[in-house]
Amino acid sequence: xKLNLKIWRQKNAKxxxxxxxxxxxxxEHMSFLEMLDVLNETLISSQKEPVAFEHDCREGxxxxxxxxxxxxxxxxxxxxxTCQLHMRHFKDGxxxxxxxxxxxxxxxxxxxxxxxxxxxxxxxxxxxxxxxxGQAQDGNAVPIGKEIASKAFDAAACIGCGxxxxxxxxxxxxxxxSAKVSHLALLPxxxxxAKKRAQNMVHQMDEEGFGMCSNVTACEAECPKGxxxxxxxxxxxxxxxxxxxxxx
Numbered sequence: 242x243k244l245n246l247k248i249w250r251q252k253n254a255k256x257x258x259x260x261x262x263x264x265x266x267x268x269e270h271m272s273f274l275e276m277l278d279v280l281n282e283t284l285i286s287s288q289k290e291p292v293a294f295e296h297d298c299r300e301g302x303x304x305x306x307x308x309x310x311x312x313x314x315x316x317x318x319x320x321x322x323t324c325q326l327h328m329r330h331f332k333d334g335x336x337x338x339x340x341x342x343x344x345x346x347x348x349x350x351x352x353x354x355x356x357x358x359x360x361x362x363x364x365x366x367x368x369x370x371x372x373x374x375g376q377a378q379d380g381n382a383v384p385i386g387k388e389i390a391s392k393a394f395d396a397a398a399c400i401g402c403g404x405x406x407x408x409x410x411x412x413x414x415x416x417x418x419s420a421k422v423s424h425l426a427l428l429p430x431x432x433x434x435a436k437k438r439a440q441n442m443v444h445q446m447d448e449e450g451f452g453m454c455s456n457v458t459a460c461e462a463e464c465p466k467g468x469x470x471x472x473x474x475x476x477x478x479x480x481x482x483x484x485x486x487x488x489x
Contacts, residue, residue: 242267242333246280248292249340254348254356260338269329273316274299274306276328293352301325301465304402308353309340314404314463322402322465342403344412346450359449360401360417366445367438368421370430389427396424398466405460405468411452416460418442419476420468426479436486439479 244265251258265283267276274296281291297303306323310316316326331337339353347355385393399420406414422439425431431438454473461470 242269242328242331244276244328244331245334245336247336247338248353250292250352251341251349253351258349267328269327271328272299272324273308273310273326273328274324293350293354295354296324299324302400304400304465307342307355307357307402307404307407309342309407311338314342314407315402315465319462320465320467322400342407344403344406344451346412346414347403347406355403357401357403359451360403360414362449363414363418363442363445364421367434367441368425370425370434372430372433383429385428393424393427396420396427396468396472399424399464399468400466402465404463404465406451408459408463409452409454410457410459411455413454413460414446414449414451415454415473415476416464416468416470418446419472422479423472423475426475435479436483438483439476440483443476443480 244267246263246265247260248263249258250261263280263284265276265280267279271279274294277292277294284291294308295305297305299306301322301324304322307314308316308323310323310326315321315323316330318326318330341347341349341353341355344355346359347357350356397420399417401417403414403417405416406412422442425438426435456470458470461468
């Protein structure tokens with residue numbers, strides 16, 4: 242299948258950037274990143290600069306393969322990361338627009354690569370358990386109900402890809418932050434630091450320049466792991482509760 246690619250090219254954060262048009266011949270069984278590999282091989286053989294894009298595991302786990310494809314973070318397939326998106330979801334002769342994530346907090350480093358270290362700083366602000374919990378106990382020895390454990394596990398499934406930020410018209414990181422707060426807030430191991438965790442992480446999120454949540458819920462629709470916006474409500478409760486406690 243022959244495809245027309247309209248790809249964003251940008252030398253660095255200070256460059257204005259532009260779209261470039263390329264053609265590539267791909268197999269329908271290729272993944273999206275394999276198709277970009279084919280394009281880069283063609284560019285290199287023509288002594289041209291290859292397109293910079295991020296990837297690591299290519300198994301839908303690490304979240305680094307974050308691209309906006311035809312206006313959708315990770316592309317048109319629901320619940321799928323870019324690396325797990327296959328070319329059979331596109332048509333022969335189709336034009337595919339490929340862009341980096343657009344957010345003030347995610348500055349473009351080069352071409353399709355953005356700096357998402359803002360997420361790392363949010364985690365460093367409170368997304369951890371620092372108390373000594375001792376050795377791992379038998380799972381049945383910790384009295385956590387199945388429903389609570391399932392909700393915590395679902396929140397912990399967040400891979401930090403940033404699709405929620407790219408999908409949000411306000412470039413909000415509330416779904417990411419709420420997932421990281423929720424999976425610890427629901428478990429007894431996270432209760433010790435619960436009062437300051439939400440406050441610290443929300444404060445750092447604001448410092449990084451992310452926008453405010455306005456309940457558009459595009460974040461949930463585009464999240465490759467299906468993280469629920471219910472976690473945002475839990476984050477708000479945790480934050481307000483911690484604020485009242487601090488005032489007292």
